[in-house]
Amino acid sequence: xxxxxxxxxxxxxxxxxxxxxxxxxxxxxxxxxxxxxxxxxxxxxxxxxxxxxxxxxxxxxxxxxxxxxxxxxxxxxxxxxxxxxxxxxxxxxxxxxxxxxxxxxxxxxxxxxxxxxxxxxxxxxxxxxxxxxxxxxxxxxxxxxxxxxxxxxxxxxxxxxxxxxxxxxxxxxxxxxxxxxxxxxxxxxxxxxxxxxxxxxxxxxxxxxxxxxxxxxxxxxxxxxxxxxxxxxxxxxxxxxxxxxxxxxxxxxxxxxxxxxxxxxxxxxx
Amino acid sequence: xxxxxxxxxxxxxxxxxxxxxxxxxxxxxxxxxxxxxxxxxxxxxxxxxxxxxxxxxxxxxxxxxxxxxxxxxxxxxxxxxxxxxxxxxxxxxxxxxxxxxxxxxxxxxxxxxxxxxxxxxxxxxxxxxxxxxxxxxxxxxxxxxxxxxxxxxxxxxxxxxxxxxxxxxxxxxxxxxxxxxxxxxxxxxxxxxxxxxxxxxxxxxxxxxxxxxxxxxxxxxxxxxxxxxxxxxxxxxxxxxxxxxxxxxxxxxxxxxxxxxxxxxxxxxxxxxxxxxxxxxxxxxxxxxxxxxxxxxxxxxxxxxxxxxxxxxxxxxxxxxxxxxxxxxxxxxxxxxxxxxxxxxxxxxxxxxxxxxxxxxxxxxxxxxxxxxxxxxxxxxxxxxxxxxxxxxxxxxxxxxxxxxxxxxxxxxxxxxxxxxxxxxxxxxxxxxxxxxxxxxxxxxxxxxxxxxxxxxxxxxxxxxxxxxxxxxxxxxxxxxxxxxxxxxxxxxxxxxxxxxxxxxxxxxxxxxxxxx
Numbered sequence: 001x002x003x004x005x006x007x008x009x010x011x012x013x014x015x016x017x018x019x020x021x022x023x024x025x026x027x028x029x030x031x032x033x034x035x036x037x038x039x040x041x042x043x044x045x046x047x048x049x050x051x052x053x054x055x056x057x058x059x060x061x062x063x064x065x066x067x068x069x070x071x072x073x074x075x076x077x078x079x080x081x082x083x084x085x086x087x088x089x090x091x092x093x094x095x096x097x098x099x100x101x102x103x104x105x106x107x108x109x110x111x112x113x114x115x116x117x118x119x120x121x122x123x124x125x126x127x128x129x130x131x132x133x134x135x136x137x138x139x140x141x142x143x144x145x146x147x148x149x150x151x152x153x154x155x156x157x158x159x160x161x162x163x164x165x166x167x168x169x170x171x172x173x174x175x176x177x178x179x180x181x182x183x184x185x186x187x188x189x190x191x192x193x194x195x196x197x198x199x200x201x202x203x204x205x206x207x208x209x210x211x212x213x214x215x216x217x218x219x220x221x222x223x224x225x226x227x228x229x230x231x232x233x234x235x236x237x238x239x240x241x242x243x244x245x246x247x248x249x250x251x252x253x254x255x256x257x258x259x260x261x262x263x264x265x266x267x268x269x270x
Numbered sequence: 271x272x273x274x275x276x277x278x279x280x281x282x283x284x285x286x287x288x289x290x291x292x293x294x295x296x297x298x299x300x301x302x303x304x305x306x307x308x309x310x311x312x313x314x315x316x317x318x319x320x321x322x323x324x325x326x327x328x329x330x331x332x333x334x335x336x337x338x339x340x341x342x343x344x345x346x347x348x349x350x351x352x353x354x355x356x357x358x359x360x361x362x363x364x365x366x367x368x369x370x371x372x373x374x375x376x377x378x379x380x381x382x383x384x385x386x387x388x389x390x391x392x393x394x395x396x397x398x399x400x401x402x403x404x405x406x407x408x409x410x411x412x413x414x415x416x417x418x419x420x421x422x423x424x425x426x427x428x429x430x431x432x433x434x435x436x437x438x439x440x441x442x443x444x445x446x447x448x449x450x451x452x453x454x455x456x457x458x459x460x461x462x463x464x465x466x467x468x469x470x471x472x473x474x475x476x477x478x479x480x481x482x483x484x485x486x487x488x489x490x491x492x493x494x495x496x497x498x499x500x501x502x503x504x505x506x507x508x509x510x511x512x513x514x515x516x517x518x519x520x521x522x523x524x525x526x527x528x529x530x531x532x533x534x535x536x537x538x539x540x541x542x543x544x545x546x547x548x549x550x551x552x553x554x555x556x557x558x559x560x561x562x563x564x565x566x567x568x569x570x571x572x573x574x575x576x577x578x579x580x581x582x583x584x585x586x587x588x589x590x591x592x593x594x595x596x597x598x599x600x601x602x603x604x605x606x607x608x609x610x611x612x613x614x615x616x617x618x619x620x621x622x623x624x625x626x627x628x629x630x631x632x633x634x635x636x637x638x639x640x641x642x643x644x645x646x647x648x649x650x651x652x653x654x655x656x657x658x659x660x661x662x663x664x665x666x667x668x669x670x671x672x673x674x675x676x677x678x679x680x681x682x683x684x685x686x687x688x689x690x691x692x693x694x695x696x697x698x699x700x701x702x703x704x705x706x707x708x709x710x711x712x713x714x715x716x717x718x719x720x721x722x723x724x725x726x727x728x729x730x731x732x733x734x735x736x737x738x739x740x741x742x743x744x745x746x747x748x749x750x751x752x753x754x755x756x757x758x759x760x761x762x763x764x765x766x767x768x769x770x771x772x773x774x775x776x777x778x779x780x781x782x783x784x785x786x787x
Contacts (some may be wrong), residue, residue: 082632097623103774108620109631116611124612155774
């Protein structure tokens with residue numbers, strides 16, 4: 001093991017006078033699930049937006065390493081980050097393509113692969129075999145993911161017509177179809193019932209183990225965080241206040257103070 | 271008792287709504303239709319037309335009453351007969367009121383129209399119950415669609431050979447096909463990529479002027495210019511695309527609107543080259559691969575009719591133009607239908623649905639949007655080149671905003687993204703104003719025979735108020751009314767259903783999977 005999959009160094013993001021993230025450094029590894037937690041407004045989603053190129057950080061270095069080389073995410077366009085650095089993400093408020101079918105959502109995610117196979121449309125127009133093969137493979141991959149998230153029988157329905165929990169899982173599968181090495185999940189368990197969030201735990205563990213990807217997870221649901229994370233990073237007001245295994249973090253006075261207030265921490269300490 | 275109470279409350283609310291409508295109609299009708307300006311010796315005088323006001327109020331009150339009571343009528347079939355009966359009654363009452371003899375054909379018309387409507391409703395109910403509402407249609411339905419499309423194309427291709435094809439019909443068909451092609455081209459930009467383009471006519475103009483000027487200054491023929499016209503229009507599409515990449519919705523619409531006007535104004539003012547408002551004259555007419563359609567060929571040319579050893583007729587040229595645009599439109603259809611199912615087509619739809627999510631999946635929004643603009647513009651350019659050779663003369667006047675609006679209306683009314691819907695909408699929007707040329711009495715004469723009888727019978731339902739209904743005078747009113755009607759009953763366009771670009775064949779796969787294990 002040489003360099004970690006993702007290493008964030010001295011990330012700072014300012015919006016005018018507001019410092020949303022203040023000198024944050026963290027790493028994430030392959031096959032591991034790293035949770036980022038913190039009270040509302042702590043800057044968790046902003047970290048994701050910096051990682052995926054939606055924001056350009058004010059200061060900092062975001063380096064991602066995989067077989068393809070080293071990528072400095074802060075210098076790349078958002079769509080190139082997915083395409084070349086292979087970082088995928090989901091959104092806090094689900095962003096599927098509601099008017100397209102479930103399987104189309106998964107095939108769209110394989111856009112760059114299919115574009116190359118279709119000779120950037122030219123070969124696809126004349127029905128070149130490489131394109132037809134690639135499209136069959138893309139549908140096959142989508143089918144595999146639908147089986148894993150249990151949505152095969154809804155494959156040809158409009159994505160917007162799915163129930164909330166299914167939409168969440170479909171969004172994760174769609175992000176996985178871009179063939180990422182790092183997956184950023186923004187509150188994947190929000191709005192799920194206990195059974196669905198237990199299923200989500202299994203899926204996430206399974207993905208980290210089988211695909212060997214690194215997962216960054218923002219989550220409020222502590223049963224998910226404590227159940228699946230290998231490591232937990234706690235943010236408060238844009239600063240990292242704790243970093244360790246779930247057990248370590250749970251008993252960290254700084255975390256208790258941030259979540260439950262100064263008095264409670266003093267009481268618990270005494 | 272509850273039934274009686276509900277009837278009473280329905281009646282009550284119906285009468286209240288009718289009374290309110292009547293009051294509103296009175297307030298509006300007094301100044302709008304009630305006042306008549308008179309030319310008196312003292313100058314302009316004003317007289318009241320109370321009878322007009324009374325008629326307007328009566329129509330509104332009765333209309334509101336019918337609309338309000340309509341939902342209370344149980345069952346679609348009863349509604350049909352009540353509606354048809356009402357219209358028949360009004361027609362007969364109007365005859366009686368004006369002292370004309372009773373006409374049996376009105377009753378026949380009422381009966382016939384009612385039966386036809388009932389049959390349509392019954393068929394639709396059967397079709398819908400069998401088809402359900404699943405997103406992926408059954409193979410049988412898709413096959414039926416394909417056969418329908420083939421049948422339509424064959425009919426269109428055979429049309430000039432049938433006896434009912436005269437110059438007018440073929441010309442009308444050519445115009446329809448130009449709009450169908452423009453609609454399909456714009457559909458790529460608006461329907462698939464979701465980029466509202468109000469200046470599409472600019473590309474049409476670029477195509478037309480490309481051909482006109484290349485032919486005038488370099489002597490190129492139509493077939494040499496056609497690809498060039500498409501290419502230039504596509505380049506202009508990219509040129510427009512670049513600055514508007516970051517814009518969406520209303521802002522995009524405004525910039526494209528401005529772009530369309532810019533092209534037109536440049537054409538007017540670049541006099542030295544484009545001829546300004548005088549346009550470009552004597553654009554070469556199309557030739558049958560070098561054989562002109564003329565009775566007086568230049569030296570060394572073999573005209574079309576000699577080539578085939580037939581009598582010279584101007585109809586040949588018109589029919590040839592028709593076939594050219596039919597071919598171009600078919601090409602557009604095949605191309606757009608195919609590209610919709612390619613990765614780039616899916617990326618267009620993804621960008622339309624959610625641009626942020628599309629970027630997060632690694633879709634390059636710049637390239638994807640520019641491709642949409644370029645391809646849409648290219649087909650506009652082809653259509654423009656055809657338009658120039660068909661007219662033989664073009665001027666900036668042919669490329670005003672109203673053309674853009676017409677094409678956009680075709681796309682929107684057809685159902686965004688639906689190819690067949692766009693074709694139907696083009697037929698409706700081009701033919702509808704044409705029907706308005708002439709009086710109602712002449713209407714059956716505008717159709718070929720079996721349809722003419724149908725129209726003649728249906729017209730028996732039209733009440734005769736002793737006014738000569740000159741459709742020519744109200745044709746744009748009818749046109750607008752039809753557009754409003756479509757938007758009320760079909761708010762997502764005539765055909766709003768979308769065929770997925772890929773489908774997972776679930777049952778087949780499950781069966782084979784089970785067999786394999």
